[in-house]
Amino acid sequence: MLRRVLVVATVLLAFAPQAQAGDARSDARAQVEFGIKVAQNGLWKEAAYRWEKAIQIDPTYAAAWNNLAVAYEQQGNFEKAREAYEKAVELDPKNLMLRQNYDLFKEINDRTKRRRDR
Amino acid sequence: MTARNAGAIVSPLVLAGLLAGSAACTSFYEIPIETPIQPKMDVSMFQRVLIAGFISGGTEDVDANLETVRLLRSQLRTKSSLRVIEAEVLQLAEIAKEQAKGDSSAPPSPGGAADGPQQPVADDPSRIRNEKDLEKYQSIFADAAFWKKLGEEYQGPLIITGTVLFSPLSTAGYVPVEREYFDQLGRRRVIQSRIYQERKGFTLQPKLIYIDGRTGATLYSETLREEILYNAQQNTPALSSYFELMDKLIPSFLNTLSTQKIRGTRMLIK
Numbered sequence: 001m002l003r004r005v006l007v008v009a010t011v012l013l014a015f016a017p018q019a020q021a022g023d024a025r026s027d028a029r030a031q032v033e034f035g036i037k038v039a040q041n042g043l044w045k046e047a048a049y050r051w052e053k054a055i056q057i058d059p060t061y062a063a064a065w066n067n068l069a070v071a072y073e074q075q076g077n078f079e080k081a082r083e084a085y086e087k088a089v090e091l092d093p094k095n096l097m098l099r100q101n102y103d104l105f106k107e108i109n110d111r112t113k114r115r116r117d118r
Numbered sequence: 119m120t121a122r123n124a125g126a127i128v129s130p131l132v133l134a135g136l137l138a139g140s141a142a143c144t145s146f147y148e149i150p151i152e153t154p155i156q157p158k159m160d161v162s163m164f165q166r167v168l169i170a171g172f173i174s175g176g177t178e179d180v181d182a183n184l185e186t187v188r189l190l191r192s193q194l195r196t197k198s199s200l201r202v203i204e205a206e207v208l209q210l211a212e213i214a215k216e217q218a219k220g221d222s223s224a225p226p227s228p229g230g231a232a233d234g235p236q237q238p239v240a241d242d243p244s245r246i247r248n249e250k251d252l253e254k255y256q257s258i259f260a261d262a263a264f265w266k267k268l269g270e271e272y273q274g275p276l277i278i279t280g281t282v283l284f285s286p287l288s289t290a291g292y293v294p295v296e297r298e299y300f301d302q303l304g305r306r307r308v309i310q311s312r313i314y315q316e317r318k319g320f321t322l323q324p325k326l327i328y329i330d331g332r333t334g335a336t337l338y339s340e341t342l343r344e345e346i347l348y349n350a351q352q353n354t355p356a357l358s359s360y361f362e363l364m365d366k367l368i369p370s371f372l373n374t375l376s377t378q379k380i381r382g383t384r385m386l387i388k
Contacts, residue, residue, distance in 0.1 A: 036386045063387035070384040076154035097385040
């Protein structure tokens with residue numbers, strides 16, 4: 001019986017930090033989902049606010065960083081957009097959608113810079 | 119540990135694994151965005167703009183000075199908050215020539231050579247054919263007194279001037295082509311190949327100079343360049359090519375004075 005209790009306690013302890021992280025992720029996910037809804041209605045400032053909140057709750061949430069980068073891009077805040085995209089790619093380097101967003105952003109940003117440098 | 123106990127421990131682990139797996143399946147939404155590109159110049163101190171005229175060269179088939187002035191004015195009329203001044207187009211090349219001949223301390227009247235279209239003579243040694251020929255005329259853009267005097271005539275607007283070189287271009291080389299054929303079953307197929315082709319077209323190289331009409335000082339300048347090539351057998355009028363090339367350059371011109379938006383789509387991820 002004691003051995004059984006010990007095994008269960010060990011398993012629970014092993015999963016405890018993940019459960020906490022899971023809570024943070026689900027709270028952050030709620031913010032991300034709300035942000036997506038408002039962005040689809042064109043309310044980009046509110047969306048950016050929600051995604052900023054999401055990364056405060058869970059700074060390892062790559063999707064939140066990606067969405068925040070898109071919001072910054074839409075607002076013309078290219079420096080912040082670049083930082084957010086870089087963070088998203090760093091957290092989830094294999095995510096192709098994220099990469100595609102970043103590549104499109106870089107294309108526009110680099111073209112604008114080239115024009116300015118001329 | 120009995121088999122039953124082991125099963126009781128393993129099953130939460132499997133469940134946790136499944137949950138982690140399902141969490142990895144992200145959902146996404148494609149969303150249209152409009153990326154604002156900030157203007158290259160702050161023109162908030164101007165209410166009016168004068169597209170004065172350009173020193174043009176290259177082909178004689180198009181009066182690049184007149185066409186550029188007309189096109190830029192019409193673009194600004196619809197796509198800028200600045201009021202476009204309708205004035206006679208300056209024949210800047212003639213003015214610059216007079217300046218070079220005459221007394222440099224007394225700039226000629228800006229309206230002095232504005233009458234009648236520029237009529238270049240075929241064998242005229244002063245004809246502008248290339249960038250080197252244009253260089254001789256550059257000093258007029260640095261003549262602040264001339265531009266200030268012109269500005270005074272129109273209550274100090276933003277003045278846009280510069281040079282436009284519209285030249286014929288010919289080249290030969292391998293170009294990619296698509297060949298169509300029908301296979302044995304009657305299906306249409308397309309194969310990519312490369313063929314040697316002689317091509318001709320045009321290059322358009324405007325240098326746009328933005329001058330403060332109140333002081334005559336240059337505020338900003340930029341050189342743009344585009345080229346277009348067609349099959350040598352194709353007969354495309356020079357004026358059509360000119361407009362085709364200007365179409366490509368106009369967004370950059372407009373972005374100098376006002377915010378432009380680039381439309382695209384991005385993926386929002388859950």
